[in-house]
Amino acid sequence: MPEGKIIKALSGFYYVLHNGETIQCRGRGIFRKNKITPLVGDEVVFQAENDLEGYILEIKERKNELVRPPIANVDQAILVFSAVEPDFSTLLLDRFLVLIEFNHIKPLICITKIDLTNHDQLVAISEYSEQYRKAGYEVVLTSSETATGIEQLYPHIENRISVFAGQSGVGKSSLLNAIRPDLELKTSGISTHLGRGKHTTRHVELISIGNGLVADTPGFSSLEFTNLEAEDLTFCFPEMTKASENCKFRGCLHLSEPKCGVKAALEAGEIPKYRYEHYLDFLQEIKDRKPRY
Known part of the structure; x- marks a missing residue:
């Protein structure tokens, strides 16, 4: 079966690039059943009915989405x-x-x-x-x-x-x-x-x-930290990731813990105050998030 990359998704159609040609495809019903939606950027296996139309049969494993x-x-x-x-x-x-x-x-x-x-x-x-x-x-x-x-x-x-x-x-x-x-x-x-x-x-x-x-991509002005946990947040700030190596306690959230490497870096001017304040805002947002069931 031929393979290609989805380069556009519009009105239920997926446009797959294969050997320099673009084939308009639909997704098989199994994707809806398994609650999987083909995305632009997906590597897919497809079946072409002709040179212009086909069906997506398989979505290869994604490295991110x-x-x-x-x-x-x-x-x-x-x-x-x-x-x-x-x-x-x-x-x-x-x-x-x-x-x-x-x-x-x-x-x-x-x-x-x-x-x-x-x-x-x-x-x-x-x-x-x-x-x-x-x-x-x-x-x-x-x-x-x-x-x-x-x-x-x-x-x-x-x-x-x-x-x-x-x-x-x-x-x-x-x-x-x-x-x-x-x-x-x-x-x-x-x-x-x-x-x-x-x-x-x-x-x-x-x-x-x-x-x-x-x-x-369509513009948007808000983002939710749906899958992000409190202990993950430090590693989304590179300068805090580096400074946290000097924290005394493993899993330090850089709030009031003693001998915190991030707080020390902040006081030394190595981390901008606004970046730390944003970290605190995001941390509180994650803590206030309703639990998922």
Whole structure:
């Protein structure tokens, strides 16, 4: 049986890439029975009725999967955040980073709309960028209008499956258009009434860029730590993971425990205060979560 990769899912159809050709497929009923939904990025076995239509028979084991956006087997998440319009949010970025780290996906922070910043805003963004770099993340500053930083993205995209994710209205589609102008993806600005982005991307689709595949995804502005446990959270903050090696007690949650390596690193200025505060917020959220049955 032929095998391929789902590159688009839309209205109950799955578009499978096989030997350079795209075959429109439906999923067999067994997937619904087993409560398995084929996802973009899935490696699948399919049966082709003809050159254009077929059925997905089997989904290969996934190395990872995301719920929102619904995509599987991702190598890298390019987290797109705007410097302004909407304003840069470390809280929202840290929520994304925690989810990405928990799913063992390599993150790349991409801050867009640099051309719209004034001097003070640019200084602040540069300081945040340096702090995230010190934490262990790669950060690229870009502008879709002036093409600033676009060249820096190409090596990250090559030979990988990347997902572009971030709050709606930050310019994900504009950035993809700047990377590959022939895409002509629909873009939209900020809603003046709501103060947030209008959704322009309605489905997930893998787009070929060089020798890599990139997913443009529907924007979203909230994430829930559904499967994350309190003891997992430290390992979603790289700088805290390193500092926790100096904690006296195994399983330290870095609250009021004595001889805590994370608290010591915080006091020494090695961990930004806002990152630790976000950790505390997320930890409380996880503790307050209703138990699953």
